[in-house]
Amino acid sequence: MRSVSTYARALTLAIGAVALPVAPPMAHADSTLTELVDAAAQRLQVADDVAASKWHAGAAIEDPARVEQQLTGLATAAAAEHLDADYVRQVFTDQIDATESAEHYRFAQWKLDPAAAPAGAPDLAASRARIDGFNRVMLTQIGLRWQQLHAPDCGAQLDEATRDVSIARQLDPFYRQALTAATRDYCAR
Numbered sequence: 001m002r003s004v005s006t007y008a009r010a011l012t013l014a015i016g017a018v019a020l021p022v023a024p025p026m027a028h029a030d031s032t033l034t035e036l037v038d039a040a041a042q043r044l045q046v047a048d049d050v051a052a053s054k055w056h057a058g059a060a061i062e063d064p065a066r067v068e069q070q071l072t073g074l075a076t077a078a079a080a081e082h083l084d085a086d087y088v089r090q091v092f093t094d095q096i097d098a099t100e101s102a103e104h105y106r107f108a109q110w111k112l113d114p115a116a117a118p119a120g121a122p123d124l125a126a127s128r129a130r131i132d133g134f135n136r137v138m139l140t141q142i143g144l145r146w147q148q149l150h151a152p153d154c155g156a157q158l159d160e161a162t163r164d165v166s167i168a169r170q171l172d173p174f175y176r177q178a179l180t181a182a183t184r185d186y187c188a189r
Contacts, residue, residue: 032148033161033186036141040095040182041165043134044175047102050128052121054103055110061103067096074135081143088142090185092135098182105174154187 054061071089078088110117142149148157162183166176 033157037161037165039134039137041169041179046130047099049122051103051106052118053124056121095182098178102178150188
């Protein structure tokens with residue numbers, strides 16, 4: 001007869017397996033920076049949902065108070081993990097700038113062709129929760145990949161990861177450019 005804790009552990013694992021979103025497999029997961037770049041790409045893709053929410057609400061794209069809150073929180077978390085807080089702040093500043101650019105891009109498309117605007121929009125709080133989740137993954141990956149991010153061959157690894165993620169996520173030319181901008185300061189100089 002199995003103990004209650006064995007059943008509880010099995011139930012917890014089963015529930016966790018069902019609750020986790022499954023990302024499409026990466027084309028080439030051999031680059032050490034692929035998971036970090038993939039999280040950045042997924043975070044960037046949430047921009048479409050955020051733009052739709054803001055479009056329907058008539059809200060501004062820029063939210064300086066939220067940006068500062070995010071950057072301060074991420075820098076604080078980085079320091080707690082013994083990571084360079086300024087480096088982390090710069091990486092996420094680039095990510096936020098690329099995300100805001102994607103939102104502006106969508107707004108411009110919808111202004112030029114109102115029929116292309118989404119009929120509805122996801123809840124902004126849900127989209128922000130997804131962004132927060134990707135932020136945590138990215139911060140963890142930065143800690144795990146610290147050596148690679150400071151290695152002489154970081155640029156080559158970053159290029160490979162960006163190419164592989166762009167293909168796997170089927171990013172269009174705009175989102176490929178946005179991903180390159182979001183990751184431009186990954187390799188420490």
